Amino acid sequence: MNKTIFKPCIIGLGYVGLPILLNLSKRYDAIGYDNNHNRIKKLCKGVDFFNEFKKKELIDKLVKYTNSLEAIKSYNLFIVTVPTPILKNKSPDLKHLKDVCSNLSKIIKKNDIIIFESTVYPGLTNDYCVPLLQKKNSWKEGLDFFVGYSPERVNPGDKNHDLSKINKILAYPHTYLKKDLIKLYSLISKKIIFSKNIKEAEAAKVIENIQRDVNIGLINEIYLVCKKLKLDFNNVIDLASTKWNFLKFHPGLVGGHCLPVDPYYFAHISKKNNFETKITLAGRSINDAMTKTVRNEIIYEIRKNNMRKKKILICGLSYKKDVADLRNSLSLKIYNDLKKKYKKIKGYDPLIDSSHEKKYDLINSKKEFLKFDIYILLTNHTVIEKNIKSLPKNKTIINLLGN
Amino acid sequence: MNKTIFKPCIIGLGYVGLPILLNLSKRYDAIGYDNNHNRIKKLCKGVDFFNEFKKKELIDKLVKYTNSLEAIKSYNLFIVTVPTPILKNKSPDLKHLKDVCSNLSKIIKKNDIIIFESTVYPGLTNDYCVPLLQKKNSWKEGLDFFVGYSPERVNPGDKNHDLSKINKILAYPHTYLKKDLIKLYSLISKKIIFSKNIKEAEAAKVIENIQRDVNIGLINEIYLVCKKLKLDFNNVIDLASTKWNFLKFHPGLVGGHCLPVDPYYFAHISKKNNFETKITLAGRSINDAMTKTVRNEIIYEIRKNNMRKKKILICGLSYKKDVADLRNSLSLKIYNDLKKKYKKIKGYDPLIDSSHEKKYDLINSKKEFLKFDIYILLTNHTVIEKNIKSLPKNKTIINLLGN
Numbered sequence: 001m002n003k004t005i006f007k008p009c010i011i012g013l014g015y016v017g018l019p020i021l022l023n024l025s026k027r028y029d030a031i032g033y034d035n036n037h038n039r040i041k042k043l044c045k046g047v048d049f050f051n052e053f054k055k056k057e058l059i060d061k062l063v064k065y066t067n068s069l070e071a072i073k074s075y076n077l078f079i080v081t082v083p084t085p086i087l088k089n090k091s092p093d094l095k096h097l098k099d100v101c102s103n104l105s106k107i108i109k110k111n112d113i114i115i116f117e118s119t120v121y122p123g124l125t126n127d128y129c130v131p132l133l134q135k136k137n138s139w140k141e142g143l144d145f146f147v148g149y150s151p152e153r154v155n156p157g158d159k160n161h162d163l164s165k166i167n168k169i170l171a172y173p174h175t176y177l178k179k180d181l182i183k184l185y186s187l188i189s190k191k192i193i194f195s196k197n198i199k200e201a202e203a204a205k206v207i208e209n210i211q212r213d214v215n216i217g218l219i220n221e222i223y224l225v226c227k228k229l230k231l232d233f234n235n236v237i238d239l240a241s242t243k244w245n246f247l248k249f250h251p252g253l254v255g256g257h258c259l260p261v262d263p264y265y266f267a268h269i270s271k272k273n274n275f276e277t278k279i280t281l282a283g284r285s286i287n288d289a290m291t292k293t294v295r296n297e298i299i300y301e302i303r304k305n306n307m308r309k310k311k312i313l314i315c316g317l318s319y320k321k322d323v324a325d326l327r328n329s330l331s332l333k334i335y336n337d338l339k340k341k342y343k344k345i346k347g348y349d350p351l352i353d354s355s356h357e358k359k360y361d362l363i364n365s366k367k368e369f370l371k372f373d374i375y376i377l378l379t380n381h382t383v384i385e386k387n388i389k390s391l392p393k394n395k396t397i398i399n400l401l402g403n
Numbered sequence: 404m405n406k407t408i409f410k411p412c413i414i415g416l417g418y419v420g421l422p423i424l425l426n427l428s429k430r431y432d433a434i435g436y437d438n439n440h441n442r443i444k445k446l447c448k449g450v451d452f453f454n455e456f457k458k459k460e461l462i463d464k465l466v467k468y469t470n471s472l473e474a475i476k477s478y479n480l481f482i483v484t485v486p487t488p489i490l491k492n493k494s495p496d497l498k499h500l501k502d503v504c505s506n507l508s509k510i511i512k513k514n515d516i517i518i519f520e521s522t523v524y525p526g527l528t529n530d531y532c533v534p535l536l537q538k539k540n541s542w543k544e545g546l547d548f549f550v551g552y553s554p555e556r557v558n559p560g561d562k563n564h565d566l567s568k569i570n571k572i573l574a575y576p577h578t579y580l581k582k583d584l585i586k587l588y589s590l591i592s593k594k595i596i597f598s599k600n601i602k603e604a605e606a607a608k609v610i611e612n613i614q615r616d617v618n619i620g621l622i623n624e625i626y627l628v629c630k631k632l633k634l635d636f637n638n639v640i641d642l643a644s645t646k647w648n649f650l651k652f653h654p655g656l657v658g659g660h661c662l663p664v665d666p667y668y669f670a671h672i673s674k675k676n677n678f679e680t681k682i683t684l685a686g687r688s689i690n691d692a693m694t695k696t697v698r699n700e701i702i703y704e705i706r707k708n709n710m711r712k713k714k715i716l717i718c719g720l721s722y723k724k725d726v727a728d729l730r731n732s733l734s735l736k737i738y739n740d741l742k743k744k745y746k747k748i749k750g751y752d753p754l755i756d757s758s759h760e761k762k763y764d765l766i767n768s769k770k771e772f773l774k775f776d777i778y779i780l781l782t783n784h785t786v787i788e789k790n791i792k793s794l795p796k797n798k799t800i801i802n803l804l805g806n
Contacts, residue, residue, distance in 0.1 A: 204642035239607035
């Protein structure tokens with residue numbers, strides 16, 4: 001393989017695109033593009049907002065960042081990793097994909113390849129993205145330029161399954177540079193699962209997350225029923241786990257950018273095809289309702305134990321254990337709600353960027369951490385677990401979800 | 404331990420009670436009771452309706468059967484394994500438990516022990532069974548007699564997880580003969596998980612089955628959406644299965660006595676405690692709807708391919724692969740439905756008892772098996788798979804669920 005065949009440009013430098021860029025930059029003349037100017041500025045200075053990557057890696061001289069479309073014109077392989085969120089009415093919000101496709105349609109050259117990595121519903125790449133890519137030119141996908149799909153499987157906070165350690169699907173229905181593309185992806189992931197069918201790969205990705213969301217939803221429901229029946233949830237799960245095929249999921253606050261979103265994409269396309277899903281969204285309603293449940297349980301605990309006058313610290317505010325990302329965090333939502341009710345309450349999350357401290361009224365030192373009476377655990381980062389364990393015995397610790 | 408402490412009587416000789424009886428009979432003066440006279444007569448002749456046990460085992464001289472309450476009066480450990488089905492309105496049908504408890508209340512002696520194994524909702528043993536047991540005498544449970552709960556985990560057709568190979572929960576909140584009871588159960592199962600809390604053990608059992616039902620329901624839903632979107636379901640699942648945490652469930656017709664029933668028990672007690680479950684029953688509606696879906700797909704295939712005049716054989720009618728039990732079988736339901744529409748259709752299930760052949764118009768020989776044009780697979784027993792493979796190539800084989 002002539003490695004220089006490809007000049008890869010990664011579009012969207014979030015937790016999906018950034019590791020791909022860092023990896024490919026070692027081997028190719030690659031560039032990272034993001035339309036968020038602030039993100040680009042920070043990355044150039046070696047600052048990853050979510051603290052997943054080290055400064056040294058980010059400012060390596062081989063790694064290039066830009067927010068200029070002009071600067072990416074000369075590249076020939078575009079890997080698109082922009083977010084695919086939902087609108088307020090829970091239908092797919094395709095604005096980022098639309099912008100990228102419109103922009104790319106103006107700059108792609110003959111024989112360029114575009115690989116989408118964003119999670120979508122089956123059919124979206126070909127039915128939505130390809131027409132947009134063809135709009136500004138009279139080119140035909142599959143003749144003049146080529147589109148593929150390689151679903152991202154990033155699991156933030158999970159070092160055991162980072163990009164280099166996982167199997168990655170690559171769907172590419174063309175022969176043009178197929179082998180070279182497989183080799184490029186083989187350099188960044190452990191094993192490439194090749195498919196000719198983009199729609200099947202799109203479906204595979206979205207159902208992975210639905211399965212997880214539904215299973216966490218079910219365990220949240222069991223947790224809530226156990227509370228109602230005055231059963232010790234952890235004992236029940238420990239007993240059930242002695243069966244050979246019981247699946248040990250944990251109850252929790254399901255936030256982030258995948259599980260709370262992806263089921264709506266699948267339900268959307270099912271509905272459009274006259275099939276009303278019954279289970280796909282069942283996890284959603286329970287998992288979203290956990291915010292209210294947990295908040296009310298905290299209020300109940302505070303009232304029951306007459307803790308109103310005590311100093312209360314809410315620990316862990318990001319959306320997931322060991323992750324520094326506050327976006328779509330249900331823990332943060334609960335904290336903000338409680339803050340309105342109990343002015344004196346404070347928040348604590350040693351992982352998140354210090355720029356948030358003022359906005360959310362967070363403490364920022366180990367010394368301050370010791371000054372509270374009640375510690376309520378929400379997102380239980382490893383470092384929080386450690387700090388909680390080191391507290392004197394006269395402190396009250398409330399771990400409602402028991403994770 | 405003095406093994407003769409216990410004279411065990413197993414009440415209910417279905418697929419749960421029978422293996423316990425056969426096992427305990429080797430070591431104790433045990434007896435099996437069933438109120439079904441026909442079942443007892445057959446067992447005495449060495450015939451297990453479901454072909455799970457060999458004649459030699461059943462007619463062993465150590466194994467005793469009875470349908471007389473008089474005959475079990477002298478026993479002191481009652482292991483109750485009667486069915487807990489649902490009524491037409493989907494609420495718990497406790498008639499078998501009620502009968503057993505009423506009968507036992509008349510014959511139990513001081514210090515007798517009663518262990519329930521039937522799947523129930525959390526709280527049922529103490530809230531429903533114990534009062535019935537106390538009714539005909541002034542005795543108090545925990546003082547005069549003792550109740551425990553050991554949920555059955557029998558997986559019919561699964562030789563890898565028969566009674567002797569599994570972990571078995573035993574919940575028993577008393578000290579009286581506790582160690583002896585654990586030892587008795589240790590003789591029949593690989594490992595005993597002891598708990599003092601009956602309600603927790605009841606919950607553990609029922610959620611195991613709910614989790615399975617919901618996961619099969621989700622995969623059935625995904626199967627149906629794939630059909631709608633004209634996606635190859637098996638390819639989608641194969642791709643998704645390359646993710647480290649994807650759970651490979653198979654779409655199918657969920658029949659039998661556990662999965663279609665147990666979720667209603669849990670939903671029932673939740674509702675009684677003012678909590679409306681949202682996911683627990685989500686599997687039920689999809690899984691039940693599969694009967695209609697599969698039936699309609701078969702009709703569609705027959706029409707599409709103009710097969711009306713061909714000779715059609717429906718293969719596999721019991722509720723589950725490699726199981727001989729026709730009760731609660733969705734495959735049988737589909738077959739009966741099709742039979743009304745296509746008079747010439749025939750059924751085939753080499754596992755089920757030959758007494759059913761006439762009633763359901765089944766073929767009964769390998770020679771007859773070869774005479775059809777179209778073979779439609781429903782419950783795909785290992786022996787059916789083998790027979791189908793040996794068919795000449797000009798036969799049409801329809802395997803809708805692709806299992």
